[in-house]
Amino acid sequence: MLLGLGAISYAACVGALPLTFVNRYGLKSPLMQLVVRKLLPAPLFGLTSAFTVAMVRSPEFDNGIEVMDRNGTVIGVSKKAGEKAVMETALSRAVLFGTTFFLPEVLMYCVQRARLVKNPRALGPVRMFVIMSVLAGMLPASFSMFPQCGEIKRADLEQEILSSTEETEFFYNRGI
Template sequence: MDANLRFWRAEGQSFFQRFLLWADALDPLLLLKSSNEIKRTRLSILINEKTQSEPIQNNQSSVHPDTDKIIPVLFRPPAFMPITLPLVIVSSVQRHARHSFFWQFVFHTYTTAFTLVNGNGTPKAAEYSLQQKQLLLGLGAISYSAFVGALPVAFMNRYALKNPFMQLVVRKLLPAPLLGLTSAFTVAMVRSPEFDNGIEVMDRNGNVIGVSKKAGEKAVMETALSRAVLFGTTFFLPEVLMYCVQRARFVKNPRALGPVRMFVIMSVLGGMLPVSFSMFPQCGEIKRADLEPELLSSTEETEFFYNRGI
């Protein structure tokens, strides 16, 4: 079992523990670490078998626990907020369907690529062109999600709704659940090979006992749900807070509403990111009764573990 997975299993039992660990691991300054420094730290951990907070900061954010390869800088967890924040802000203020489609396409392209890079590797990857399949699934999911996300803007422009209530629903309330659902959809689509091929499951000593489709399904569904909560809340809560700010007239100058809105979105996204990553254990657990019977003949263990992915 990977050193960071061992650490997550030991120190990330509760939501609060996981939240504190992710708050450290998401520090953007970790992106400044060079590949050589990451490799040296990784080697030191493997040699000394340390299970301190150092592996989380230097490797959970930089090294894939399944493939043991260094993750590209743009797709490491500390880069997630700096890249998605401007995309979320731009997507939330679009008033033209074409522009909305374009920015949501860019947004879903990045989040889908992030999901693909940080997901589980599949043992049957060599038997067929898995990467091509995932790319096609990802492109289809991205296009569909961007189209669905642009529908409220297109609907408003086409029918020029005058009803204030309908404007509130279509422009303010509808985009949040749509973004949450489409974000979960892209996760499920790009990681669907984990349903078909399964992922590795390990006993408490870290020994791989086999490949489980049920564990793969559990890992993907947990990640999809956490992504839906992240972006659904990030779109919905700022709208509520800005409505309260405008009603209470906390901001006198209308020109200041734009910067205040950006600050609110940044605050909500910054707070929700470690919350969503902490919803489920990074080193997931699955009971014996939930695994395929053919995997259980070689062991008497009652609890098994897997890498959930991000």
């Protein structure tokens, strides 16, 4: 509960930080407005998404996750496999939300520039359609970046696990 509250607070602060700088230092030029309002939110949102995954799944950093052999037999619990699983999931979330936040802005800029939508009131529904389309395309792409059943080499595991088996490749459930 505390980790979730921290991640939400962190995301809110990071989201408000650019506008705070703009207002505090009087950065009112059109270029700064473009950067702060259109370009900067995408990487910040991707970063906060990755951080949220890392915080919520931090027990896997501390305790590790189960590692299995080819037959699905649990060999032991590995912190290194837990770190790898959390990092892969955090990276896939950063790509998912960062791209979903950035690509619609670029596409809407092109739509407005080409004057494909004549009625200004229609821009809202077009923007929602573009966001939904990008999210629908990025969701399977993000989930398929790394396999659900991750693989970790023998050399990357702890000695306690290695002493109990002669296997060379181990597997773990990455989670979503």
